[in-house]
Every structure is written in structure tokens, then in C-alpha cells.
Amino acid sequence: MQLQKHGIRVLGISESFSDREWSVLCGVVMRRDLHIDGFCFGKVRVGGMDGTDEILRMISSLNRQDVNVILLNGCVIAWYNIIDPTFIAERTNLPVICVSYQDSEGLTEHIKHHFPGDDNRIRAYVGLGERMTVPLKTGLELFARGYGCNEPEVRQLLRIFTLHGKIPEPIRVARLCARNLMQYTRLEKKSGNPSSG
Incomplete structure (x- = not known):
């Protein structure tokens, strides 16, 4: 990851989860100078396991070769729809945070309660690994997996892109x-x- 580049571009992806069936995703391409030069959109099923495939589709839809990092607002979205960041990193050849x-x-017990017998979902969650604590220049902290x-x-990328509070700018705009x-x-x-169909 070439963090010294002034033109480093981050694709920040976040969701809005308030619908009973679908959650809306937005991706924002943002440069280090906070210039925005790209958007993509998607949707995932609430309680589904389609988040990884949909994020890969969104990335592909951008058709960009200049994105340096993918920044996700959580690995677990849309009511336990668990993303596989390792797979995304391997498929895109880009770091994922x-x-x-x-x-x-942790969410293991919650997943077991809401999805009894769903061992694949449990394995996907456990496979995410441990989070690290990241102190920010704002005096606050967030938690991250890389x-x-x-x-x-x-740590360096999150400090670069977090200007206020504890939400990195690409994610704040995407949200x-x-x-x-x-x-x-x-x-x-x-x-x-009729256009809503």
C-alpha cells in the first residue's frame, strides 16, 4: 500500500439498513485530498450471505485501475450478512480494511441465537479474526481488521482519512x-x- 502517494484512492463502502428485505450499499472513491471521483451502488439481502459477491460486483462495475484500498464499514452488515474480506482482497489484489x-x-452467540444450526455463518464470522484498536488524531479510537x-x-491509512470524530471520510460520505x-x-x-420497480 503506497500511503505516501498524494493521489492514493480509497473505495469506501457503507450501507443503509432500514428495509425489511434489502439493504442499500454505496461505494465512494475518494482521494487523499478528499476529492471524490467515483460512485457505485448495490443491495444485499437482509439476513442473507450475499454481501461478498455484491461488493465484488460493485468493485467490478467501477472498472477502475487506480483504486488502492477498499475500506468497508464493518464486516457484518444487513443483520448478520457476513462479508469475506480475505476473498475480496484475493480477487481484487487490493488491501481491504x-x-x-x-x-x-463478539457476535458468535447472537448468530447462534438468530441462525441456529448455520455453521457456515459461524465459520465465516470466526474467520474474520481479531480486531485491532486504532487511536486517531481526533483523540478518539476505532476498531479495525486488515x-x-x-x-x-x-493505522496510518485510517489516521489519514479520519478528519473529525472517528468515521473515515470515504465511509462517512458513502453512508x-x-x-x-x-x-x-x-x-x-x-x-x-412505476420507476421504483
């Missing part, structure tokens, strides 16, 4: 976009607009 914001004892990159690289798209989609459904 997953971030979260609260300390936790795949295809080392711990110092994870805003996903939330607004979700709200628009819900309004379209309520209005019965």
Missing part, C-alpha cells in the same frame, strides 16, 4: 449516500411510482 466503532465481546496489509498500514438512496427508494415504493 474493515472498521467498526464500539468495543464488543487483509492484505499490515497493522502499521491500517450518507446509502441512507439517502434508501429513503428515496422507500418514498418511490409508497408513491407507487
